Amino acid sequence: MRHILLAAAATLALTLPAKAEDVTVAVTAIVEHPALDAARDGVKEALEAAGYKEGENLKFIYESAQGNPATAAQIARQFVGEGPTVIVPISTPSAQAVVSATKDIPVVFTAVSDPLGAQLVKDMDKPGGNVTGLSDLSPVAEHLALIKEILPNVKTVGYLYNSGEANSVSLLAVLKAEAEKAGLTVVESAATKSAEVQGAARALVGRADAIYIPTDNTIISALEGAVAVAEEAKLPLFTADTDSVSRGSIAALGFNYKDVGKQTGEVVVRILKGENPGDIAVKVAAGTDLVINKGAAAKMGVTLPEAVVGRATRVIE
Structure with missing residues (x-):
């Protein structure tokens, strides 16, 4: 049993x-x-x-x-x-x-x-x-202030984005409004898929004093292509998300x-x-971090002000 x-x-x-x-x-x-x-x-x-x-x-x-x-x-x-x-x-x-x-x-x-x-x-x-x-939602006004602090002579900011992503289209409207207040002009360049990112970045060479990339998933997924163009052309590149700084952008103030x-x-x-x-x-979402990349800045011909370095949450050499 x-x-x-x-x-x-x-x-x-x-x-x-x-x-x-x-x-x-x-x-x-x-x-x-x-x-x-x-x-x-x-x-x-x-x-x-x-x-x-x-x-x-x-x-x-x-x-x-x-x-x-x-x-x-x-x-x-x-x-x-x-x-x-x-x-x-x-x-x-x-x-x-x-x-x-x-x-x-x-x-x-x-x-x-x-x-x-x-x-x-x-x-x-x-x-x-x-x-x-x-x-x-990115603190766009603060992003532009940071770009102006690092590049005092900046006049034109190139906006690299996916025109099919609602998030990036909304941010473009915010960027234009804040840029006008800051005395800056915005030049757009769109990529609708990751394979187009490098070409869209190249289209900004000679038309912008700096590149600004929002929290755009298409662009960020192919960020290295844009960084390569920026390094070659000595065109300073900034991002809205801090995780992209270690991948080659000069700086980001974000979450x-x-x-x-x-x-x-x-x-x-x-x-x-x-x-x-x-x-x-x-x-x-709460909280912002300032992350800077000294190596990326050097490759794009930029010297970071000591004031920016001093208040950075994280510095990548």
Whole structure:
């Protein structure tokens, strides 16, 4: 009899499913690059800090659209079909795809510059429905002030962006308004896919005194191409996101995207604990870091002022 019971127990153990995770958080980004990857990792860290651990009570899913909006829409539909507890889209194109795909599953977007312009929510304070999140709206006026401090004779700023990315189009309008106040002129050059970035950067040579790259996922994913042009032409290149400085831009005043991800994860935790996403205000992420790259500056013929070096959060030699 004992052998029969043991055999039955063994059979039962084999047929029972593994311990089910309590919640599933599905994360997607339009492309993989350091800033978006850091945001994803920050979300996961915040979940772990709140007691949600992968393999124990959390199933954490991640998918990249590899820069393709059609793939972003496909991932959004796939996630909705799987029915996770919360979906976290990183970047404007991924957020638009997910918000279009579901009106029921809670959505917490992040790394979106203009949630209103992207039509993700109608009200930042009271988003309503199933959507909330974090904006990473760049401090554009401060960016221009930094460029002028480093390059006192700058007159024209080249804006390298993807004209098909809503986030970058919104930032262009902000940039033009702030540039006018600062006595600067903006020259545009667009690339709609990563393979066009180097050519778009080259189109600014002779037309701009500096290049400014926003938090544009297409451009940042192919940043090295733009940096190569800037070094060859001795055309100073600046970025809005700090993670791009180590890849060759001179300087950036922006967010630590790991922290942005953590702030996003804290919103996800609030929803997991029972709050309605539509009742949680959309906030602009907190915190700015100044990161400078002395080596990049030298390659582009720029000497960084001691005042800028002295207040930098991080200096890359």
